[in-house]
Amino acid sequence: MWYLESYDNQTDLIADSYPLTAITGDEIRELIDVDETELPLEMGPYPVPLADVPKFAKYIEGDFRISSDNEYFIGLFTD
Template sequence: MWYLEAFDNNTNRLSKDYPLHDMTVEIVKDILGIDDNDSDLPVIARQSGVPLDKVLEFAKYIHEPIEIIENCEYEIGLFAD
């Protein structure tokens, strides 16, 4: 399953993670403007940074309220459940 993760900038620890229901690699690439030809690893095999202004674009795939924390760095990745 795809997850959106928030990492606290002060501690570098995971603050919150959100499962992204019905997420696909194509949606991730579209929202983040990723072209797999620009990297050694395809987007499905790595974590990708999510700018704060893009976090809410993932919210419709989260089944709980999301709070954007300004002091966090956001990443998206595909993890085995």
């Protein structure tokens, strides 16, 4: 499953992990600029610019909070 994860800049720990329901690799490519010249998308995680984070809200069920104190990454992780 694809996840959007936020890391606290002060602690470098995961602050939140959001499962992205029903998103595809093609949709991710459309939402953010992914450089796949060296590794395929599935080999992420890839950084998500703060300005692009809200684009993922429609794929997240439940509470979703965006913090400018965090860095965001998207990756394909097993459950």
